[in-house]
């Protein structure tokens with residue numbers, strides 16, 4: 001499948017000044033400057049109707065925290081119609097995986113709603129059929145850092161952002177395994193513990209076939225040790241013995 005060459009993102013947030021943040025730096029930042037992707041932020045508070053610019057209210061049924069109001073969010077969304085998939089960042093969402101990232105960049109645009117406080121009124125999410133995405137099993141103080149992580153993972157895969165597309169094929173998760181270890185010069189290095197460590201011999205052999213076989217084997221060992229869940233999935237898919 002071909003990835004669109006331009007990617008447009010619309011973010012609805014109470015903190016538009018957080019963007020582009022880290023996405024304005026390094027590779028993503030250069031790609032932003034070059035126009036390979038673009039970002040539009042919408043300040044949700046602008047759609048509050050009262051003098052206090054209220055964006056949230058206490059939850060029905062009681063309990064701690066505040067909930068973002070559906071009428072306010074609806075007003076913002078009517079003024080800034082979602083483009084592409086409409087995503088809501090929440091710990092209750094489906095996990096963000098490399099496979100999902102690859103899916104998200106198939107379309108040239110994306111709209112992301114970032115919640116604060118206890119979250120967003122469920123009726124708004126139902127009405128707009130929001131796709132809920134979670135970046136990990138922990139709770140952040142808002143959806144903005146989660147949206148940045150999602151976007152970082154997307155933008156680096158866009159054509160011309162990273163340059164060498166081949167580097168993606170061997171990355172962790174692309175083939176269901178974690179990546180093999182990397183080494184560079186010097187070939188012999190003495191660490192702070194006084195131990196001299198050499199680079200695995202096969203890597204300096206110049207034998208491409210042997211290097212590839214070593215890397216594959218290392219990927220399998222690392223995945224088995226660090227991520228037994230991924231290893232089980234990989235084993236089931238490739239019918240490898242334990």
Ligand code: ADE
Pocket residue numbers: 089090091133134135136137138139140141142143146
């Ligand atoms: N908002 C708060 N915590 C989050 C998480 N883990 N993933 C996505 N959005 C969030």
